[in-house]
Amino acid sequence: MENIIIKAQHNCVSDRRTYGGRFIPIVHEYVLLLRKETPLVIPFLMTYRVNSDIRDMPGATWRDIIADILEDCNGRAPLEEIYRRVEGHKRAQSQQWWKEKVRQTLQINPRTFEKADRGIWCLVKHA
Structure with a gap:
């Protein structure tokens, strides 16, 4: 100043x-x-559109990932299909017990996921 x-x-x-x-x-x-040390350098923010998989985004939670998969499966999918879609993505590769994490996430989020039948999970429909 x-x-x-x-x-x-x-x-x-x-x-x-x-x-x-x-x-x-x-x-x-x-x-x-105010005196600026580099008057010809102007900081600015550029926005651009990127198509990115939510499963590879650093801020995505397991709940976000599984909800996205179920939305893509019309709100309902067998556990094996959820595994198939999660497998191979960064989040799953960085965790040895990722299948257990998927099951845990489905079970501890009753406001988001519900068990429709044996091995079948779906998104909870909010009124």
């Missing part, structure tokens, strides 16, 4: 109004003067 300038405000909309109570109108403003 190079300097701070405090200056009086002029021609404000609030100058033409009358306020009741304990209102204190702003009569000055601060101007901060």
